[in-house]
Amino acid sequence: MRRNIIIIVAVLIVVFALFQVIKIGKKNPEKVPVKSSKMEKIFAEAVKLKDEKSAAALAAFENIISEFPQSLQAEQSLLKISEIYDEADEKLQMKQTFKRLIDVYPNGEAAQTAKQKLGEININSIFSSDQTDNSFIYEIKSGDTLYKIAKQYNTNVELIMRSNNLASSLIKPSMKLKIIKSVFSIEVFKSQTKLLLKADGEIIKEYPVGVGENNSTPVGKFKVINRIVDPVWYKTGAVVPAGSAENILGTRWMGLSEPGYGIHGTTDTQPIQQQLTQGCIRMRNEDVEELFVIVPVGTEVVMND
Secondary structure (H helix, E strand, C coil): CHHHHHHHHHHHHHHHHHHHHHHHHHHCCCCECCCCHHHHHHHHHHHHHHCCCHHHHHHHHHHHHHHCCCEHHHHHHHHHHHHHHHHCCCHHHHHHHHHHHHHHCCCCHHHHHHHHHHHHHHHHHHHCCCCCCCEEEEECCCCCCHHHHHHHCCCCHHHHHHHCCCCCCCCCCCCEEEEECCCEEEEEECCCCEEEEEECCEEEEEEECEEEHHHCCCCEEEEEEEEEECCCEEECCEEECCCCCCCCCCCEEEEECCCCCEEECCCCCCCCCCEEECCCEECCHHHHHHHHHHCCCCCEEEEEC
């Protein structure tokens, strides 16, 4: 009797282990090319349907994902599904498809494409004058200035202007402005040379960055303490003006609470994702300028190995 109980328990353990393996496989399937003529035919037919009958194409692509979850075609099917939603102007479904792709196939080429497009969508939403769940409408009162409003709601004058299509900082009573209410934060992963911009803890966009050589970039939690347009570089024994080809800080500087360190642009034309800086976080100028508009003084910056 005791032996039978042991056998039953052993069988249950094996079944449970197999279930976990299957579950993990579905979550992070290993992508391998499927050369089956049937697979190729199904995918080709789904692609053809995409331009003719979107509902049928969606069903066909979902069938590929369900029947061949480990195939490269399954990953590509999710991209095709996002394209269908994009063409139908169904932005929410498109974003959800990108997130699904990144979650299930985090290391694939399609996931990188999804991250880039999702980042563009999120940034465009922040910069758009359209009201969203993370914004509210503020009516200008007598005595208001953009600086005063930005300080009151922990945001930047640049962001208020950008998200309201303002050509100047002049405002007058009764004007209505979109104000972003999200709390932004930054997380850097040194080993992966990437920076994540987050809003209320959710990833908004991923940026490639350069970090310090010889592990010189500090690890820990810091704050943005100042923001400078066209910074002057005060290096040992010299002052390098803004705009100089020798000014390694580029077009923007966001100083951190760790003295001497910050997030900045670059004049270097070499690939950005390297460990070559003196410890700061280096970004492409167009990227740091975008981030600069969004991130206010006081923003938390977490540095990870």
